[in-house]
Amino acid sequence: MTLHILLQEYWPHLVFLVTVSASAAAAVHAAMTKNDVRAAISWVGVVIMSPLFGPFLYLIAGINRIRRDQISQQRDKSLKEYARLPVPKALDIASHSAPQFESLSILGDKVSHHPLRNGNHIVLLQGGDETYPAMIQAIDEATKSIALQTYIFDHDSEGQKIVDALTRAQERGVEIRVLIDSIGSKYSRPPIIKLLRKRGIRTALFMTNPLGMRMPYANLRSHRKILVVDGRIGFTGGMNIRAEFVTAVAGEKTCGDTHFKVEGPIVLQLISVFAQDWEFTTKEMLPYDTWCCETWDPPQPHAPARCIRSGPDRFIENTHNMLLGAFAVAQKHIRVQSPYFLPDATLLGAINTAARRGITVDIVIPGSNNLRLVNYAMTAQLDQVIRNNCRVWSARGNFNHSKLITIDGAWSYVGSSNLDPRSLRLNFELDIEIYSHDTARTIEQLIDAEIRNSDRITPESLAAMPFRKRLRNRIIWLASPYL
CATH class of the missing domain: 1.20.5 (Single alpha-helices involved in coiled-coils or other helix-helix interfaces)
Structure with missing residues (x-):
């Protein structure tokens, strides 16, 4: 036969x-x-x-194709190169924030590979109107090196301005590296990587071509946002590069977001994370002397802070563990603002336990969300926190992409992480923890302003939704690990 x-x-x-x-x-x-x-x-x-x-x-x-042994070895090699500064002496946490956070700083020592360092000046930037001009100014003042990493880098008017600033810097002889996530690069057509490469700017895509196939990793993404200039000035937070965050372009439909300009020792941690991701992607190790700085003179006030990186490798539980610890030590007030509030059962338990201990818990979510399915799943889960006395607020107005957490007016956690399964388990994320009354107060004022422009979600308002919508939300919620 x-x-x-x-x-x-x-x-x-x-x-x-x-x-x-x-x-x-x-x-x-x-x-x-x-x-x-x-x-x-x-x-x-x-x-x-x-x-x-x-x-x-x-x-x-x-399948998680990030081999833990391979990426860990690469990062260990880079960490040795980027860890020249001596480990600092123990800080008096109580004098900078509050006594209950001393144990949290110990947890951070175990979770993060970066030490908690004082001497950082941190400035909150609201939206593209403040963030992009500050980034461009820093790029225009660069003399040695520029490292830029982002999830989305749109080929629009604001993306063009960033490219033009990078081009000017390159013409001055500044070393430049740009790292864009392969999924995020496809949010605009044509992708801006073509323009960057046409200008001769060294650019790479994070996570491409698994198993030799011409397709990006479908489920593992770099969601980090980093800009480091001359190893002295850094930017990080939740903002991508998109015109929809600029009032002059988007007008009445301008989306909100929050970013942070940092100066001080934490900048060395930012460039360390970038250098490790760049090496993992391109196999090029960035020389320490070109990309780092060991002396800073940031303006006052100063705050202890450190980077917390997480991702689908050996750092997978980092943000999860930090938030569990933070909710456990809270004594008065927890404020959370998140565009995608879908914490897992463990984090939900920690938040609810804090509320049952008598801690005031405020959770702010967008009333208008840019991801419809995530919004459905998020709505289906809200009753689990509301019935435990957490206050949930639906913000009126345009979509706000900010990711902000502050506790007891003394500790803050900000960066790229959302409180959803993708950020907690699948994305490469970067956040910073800050022990500072000044920074926490600024973030509190921002969140409280959102609350004043919000509608409170109650058990009655959830129950008043038509059954077909509640059923739809619960069905979508079942697929939340894949959203």
Whole structure:
């Protein structure tokens, strides 16, 4: 019997054998490699219930191809290069923030590879109207090096201004490296990476071509936002580079966001994170003397701060652990502003426990969200915090992308992380913790202003929604780990 006749006669049996084998292999892999039981059960269920599509989906979105041993070795090598400064003496946390945060700083020592350092000057920037001009000014004053990392870098009027500033810097002989996430680079057409490369600016895409296929990693993304100029001035926070955050362009539809300009020792931590991601992507190690600075003279006031990086590698639990610790030591007030509030059961338990201890918990979410499915899932979960006396506020007005947490007017956690499954487990994120009354007070005022322009969500308002919408929200909520 020839192979052609054999295939004609038995192709249904062969297809059945291949699908069963693929499903079994994918299910076994998920069960053996997923540390989160919910993720393991979800993927096994998808594979078994959809024997044709399930294994393919798992191959693309379910496998963490970031080999922990490989990336860890690269980062250890870079960390040694970027850790020349001596470890600082223990700080008096109580004098900078509040006594209850002394234990949190110890947790940070265990969670982060970066030490808590004093002498940082931190300035909050609101929206593109303040952030982009400050970034361009820093770029125009650069004399040695510029490192820029972002998730979205749109090819629009504001993106063009950043490219023009980088071009001017390059013409002055400044060393420049730009790292854009491969998924985020596709938010505008044509992608701005073509323009950057046309200008001769060294640019790379983070996470491309898995297994030799011409496609980006479908489920692992760099969500970090970093700009470091001459190793002295840094910018980080939640802002991408998009014209929709600029009033002169977007007008009445301008979206809100928050970013931070930092000066001081924490800038060395920012460039360290960038250098490690750049090396992982391009295999190029950036020389310390070109990209770093060891002396700073930032203006007053100063604040202790450090970077907390997280991602689907050995740092996967970092933000999760920091927030669990922070909610546990809160004594008066927790304020959270997040565009995508979908914490897992453990974080929900920590937030609810704080509220049951008598801590005032305010959670601000956008009334108008840019991700409809996430908004549905988020709404389906709100009753779990509201019934435990947390106050949830739906902000009126345009979408606000800010990610801000402050506790007891003394400690703040800001950066790129959302409180959703993607940020907590799949994205490469970067946040900073700040022990400062001044910074916390500024963030509190920002969040309280949002609350004054918000409608409170109550059990009654949730129950008043039509049943079909509540059912829709719960169905979408079931898929929240994949949003």
